Structures are given as structure tokens and as C-alpha cells.
Amino acid sequence: MCDFDCGLSCVKRGVTCPYLTPPDHGRIIYSNVNKFGSRATFECDMGYVLEGAKIRHCQGDMWWGPSDNVPYCIKEVVCGHPPEVLNAANDAPTINCGSPGQLKNGYMTGERFDYPNMIAFFCNEGFDLIGDATTRAISMCNENGIWLPPIPRCERKSCGTSPFVNNSYMLVSSKEGSLTNVMFNESVEYSCMNGYQLYGHSRLTCDSSGNWDHYPPNCKLFSCFDPKKLFNGYIESVGEKLVNNGYLLNSTVMFRCPFNYTLRGSSTAVCTNNGWNPSIPRCENFNTCPVPELPVGARYTKFHPSIQSINDGQYLEYVCPPSKTPSRGKIACRNGSIIPRLPICFNGCKLYLLMNYTNIKFTKLSVRHHERVYYSCYDNNSVPQTNVSIICINGHLSEKPTCSQRDVFITSDPLFDQNIVGTTSTPKMMLQSPNLFSFNKTCQGGQFSHDQRCAVSCKEHPPAILNGRAVFRSTYHGSVARYRCFPGYRIENNYHKLTCHHGKWTPVQPPRCSPIFCINPGPLINGKIFVLLHDRIPALPIKSEFRSYIPNVGHGRTIQFECNQDYTLVGPTGWTCNHGRWMPAERPRCLIENHVHPNIIFTGR
Known part of the structure; x- marks a missing residue:
């Protein structure tokens, strides 16, 4: 590329020059900050004039040229008419070549257009000087008032004809562009023909040096491997087969298994850009399972009685009688065995048939297998000797309910x-x-x-409370009922229990459960806070901006953090109020984004 006075040379990409110190009473204007090729123009404040070169350029040696002389601003001094000399006259003429005008797609340096001053010309990035002064790009005003060599022009660099890629289609990015003469900043898009796959970059761009930014891609014939390498059965080919034991794109194969084997997977596969789809199946030993007998009253669904066995992988559904559980069940054949081993229908418990429990009162008279039932004693002078709840297990109670006389x-x-x-x-x-x-x-x-003490039991359960529940084991004298609040609530004043005292629960007033709140999280600097609402229809959460005047947030509520543009969120993306505390405990921050400079790439011709 052109390195100004140095001529054409190879320059490292990403070259920068140190920033210059502005002169006193003046300033520096950069055309492209401190990058290679940037133009630094020195200007002075009003009342001051510049001494030295007005323009310097960032060269390939990472310094500002063309000279090391540092321009400076001095106070402007205005001279009057030249002094009169007796018997003499000042008649020296001034030779002026005039302004050469603007250089399209480029710029020039130099302020004086009279003899014998010179002007240097430069092209913008991606353009070449065309003319007689293509080496140093300098014109001089001669004694005849003419700029020599003539003023050059700047033309856009060309990468020439786009590289040809076999079995591909090419398209230039610009409407005026041509595939035979691709100019600076124009691109060529490559796409492969059907059945071929592209390797490399699909887009080539002509850069400022007149070279392509990437090597051209390749379009290679795409094929899938021969599935016989993985399949242990027979293959029937539908598509064209290649010489190298592969299959062309969009080819289809069908899979077959030998006798006494069953196919696991799809019976067909298609060659796609991602390989065989679906994946290659396999052949497994063909095992059958005899159909087991069902318990009395149960029956199979969608099953003919003449079928004596089912194949490996198949399953059967059965229905139990209404009085048994489960209501429906399923068995499957796996490697010649029934899973689960036997179909089972569990019996329920008919408590109304248990006539020997005349002094016991059950909460339900018919319960299913594994269902829990509670009981109490008819006689107020009797109490259960064991737990007040028992479980039905396949038609029998887990333990015998018993009542004994109490004090x-x-x-x-x-x-x-x-x-x-x-x-x-x-x-x-x-x-x-x-x-x-x-x-x-x-x-x-x-x-x-003086052996024993007696008192009257409480006839009622402990009183219920809002947003909580009572936990107790009995209603006898001296029994304690402890209250627990639901999640998001807490007991007021740490008062959480009642005691049965001579037939009454004391104190009379039960505990209260008050809601727990999280305090306002405060503002998010350089960001916003949103609250997620889950209690509306449809069930998808609705995001609403959190108002700063809201004093607190209820248990289970979730807030979300988002940073403003050009800021990055560091920390959690949201908080959830959990029993009066925001979780997680880390507080998020919005930090300004730092853009990392790309790595410098060394290139050359």
C-alpha cells in the first residue's frame, strides 16, 4: 500500500502513531484519529500564525511525517508598506499558479500557491493515485505559473476478477459491481450447487489494499458414509451410490432385519447436510413374552383373547375392578420378560364389614389400597390405644384399632x-x-x-386460623396444639400454641399469622427493575416496571434487572423475596461496556 513519501511498501495492519501534543494557542485536527494514514492538521487561534508544516501524516514507521519538525503558533505581526528608497522602486512581480482545486476521493497539503512552492497529494483509504505524479504525488508551481507534474486523480482500488470456484454460484454485493472487476468494499457471495457442500468463507470482500480478505472457498461433493459400517442387517438403496462407498445428498436407504430379529429405530434414513437422519437403527434378538393371567375381575384393553404372546417392546394395558387399585395398569415385554413381573390389582378395605369394631367410628367406610383412614371411639370415656390413623394394605388394616377406658x-x-x-x-x-x-x-x-389425676377433655378441635394450621395429636386435657404459618407468613409476638385445659383451649384467642415482606430493593444505577406477575391469565408471566414508591414486596414475588444501553449487567439477573429476604444475596451492578481492540494481523503481498 502507499506509505506517502516512502512510496509503495508493505505496512503492518493496525499500525498507530502516538498522539501529537497540540501547540500553544492552537489545536490539532485528526482525519482518522492516530491510525496509519491519518492526517493531522495544525491550526492556530485567531491572532496567531503557524510556523512549520501545517499537515503531518501517520506513516508506516509509526511516526508522523514527512519531517520531525514540530510546528508552533506565534503572534501574528502585520507589516506596513515597505519603506521608500530614494531613486529606487519595488517592482518584483509575484508568480501565482492559483489553487489546484479539490482532489476527489483524496486531499492535498500546502498553503501557498505561488512560485516556487510545492503541494503534496494523497488519496483516501481504498483509492490509488492516477497520473504522472504517482510516485511522490507532489506538484510544484514553476516560474511560468503552471503546476508540474499535472494534478493527479484518485481512483478506487480493484481486486480484479472474482476467484472462480467450481460447482458454485457467485453474486456481487453492489448493483453497479461486476464479477470481472470487483472494486474496493465490494463483496462476492458464493453458494454451492445442489449436492455440494461449501468449505471455507462464503463471502469475499475486496479490502483497501486491493486484495481479497479471505482465500476462496471450495465446493466439494457431499456424501454420507455407508451405513453398513454400523447396521447389522440388510440395506436397500434408493439413491445413487458413490464409488467411495458413500451416498449422495438426499439419498434414501431402507433397513431390514433377518428372521428372528427385530428392528430398533427407523426403517428409513435420508442423507442430509448433517449426516443420516434419523440415525442408523440396529437389529436385536426377536424375543416374545407369554401374556400373563390377570387377577379375578381384571381385563386387558384392546386385546384379542386368542393372542398368547407379545413381541419384545410391546405393551398391554389392563383394567382392574372398580373396588380395586390401580384403576388401570400396564405391562411390557423386555428381552423375553414381563415388566412388572405380574399384573396386580390391590383390594380395598370395606370397614362396614368389620362388625367386631362396634365401639369405633371411622372417617370413611370404604378405602382403597394404601389409603389412610382415621378413627375415634364412640364412648367419651374410651381412647384409642394406638395411632388414631391406620392404612389399608391390600384389603387389610395395617394395625388393629383398639379403644380402652380412660380416666x-x-x-x-x-x-x-x-x-x-x-x-x-x-x-x-x-x-x-x-x-x-x-x-x-x-x-x-x-x-x-392420691395416685392419679383427672380432668375433662376438649370437645372441639383447636380453632383454625387464617394463613396457617394447627398441629396436634389429641384433644385430651393437657394436650398442646402448635400453630404453624404457611410460607410467606410468620406468627405474631412469638405466640404459637394453645393448651387444652379442663375442656377449653386456652388462651381463648388463637395466634395470628402476619405476612412477611421484603423491603424496597432501591434503584438500579444505570438500569431498570421489573416485577414478574404470575397471577394473571394467560399463565405466562407478565413483566411490569417496578415503581420506586412501592414500600415492600410480598413473599414469592420475583423482580428482574435490566441495564441501559451500553451497560452490562454484573451479578444476578433477578431476585426472589423468600421469607423477608431477597435471594440471592448478591446485589447486581450495571457497568459500562469495554470494547476490546481486535488482535493485530500481519499481512503482506
């Missing part, structure tokens, strides 16, 4: 103790005195003892 608690005082003489009491009927200094008495065998 009856009666609260008394000293006056009542005096009047209890002659009172008939059941065995283990106990009296409890509310007086702190009195003692607890048990009515047993006509006499009171």
Missing part, C-alpha cells in the same frame, strides 16, 4: 369433697381440686387415693 376428670373443691359422701363413681373416677393447697383424690373401691 374421667372432675374438678372439685373442699365444699364438694364434703358433699361427695354417698356418691357413686365409676372405677378410676378421679377428683382434682383447683385449690393450690388441697390434694388430688381418686375414687377407687369406695375410697380416695
